[in-house]
Amino acid sequence: MPRERYSSIAPEEVEMWLGALIGAAIDPTNHTLNLGRSAELLNQRMRESGIEFTPKRGRDGISQLLALAGDFVNYPDDHTAARRAELLAEWCKLWLQPDDWTRISAKIRKRRQRAAS
Secondary structure (H helix, E strand, O other), X not given: OOOOXXXXXXXXXXXXXXXXHHHHHHOOOOOOOOHHHHHHHHHHHHHHHOOOOOOOOHHHHHHHXXXXXXXXXXXXXXXXXXXXXXXXXXXXXXXXXXXXXXXXXHHHHHHHHHHHO
């Protein structure tokens, strides 16, 4: 069985992932993430399931990501490092397309290399 791609978020790297994700999500010149397209896909899946829902927009993904970051900063003792990594992985699973994951993973690899130097 192939390894779940989102399990590569290590608990000790949550802050690095958050920084990369937030930077990519809020910078209008950065084309790493396509949250608008992800919202369209989420809406399509919900329509196909027949469940009544409020349509999502790309900014909903940004809001959820910032809410996670706010919780991690304002309530650091509420979640273990492993739980923070799990919550961030769930956000990624919901909001990132495979192409987005590939691009953001490349950014993380570069940050790891810089941190190791």
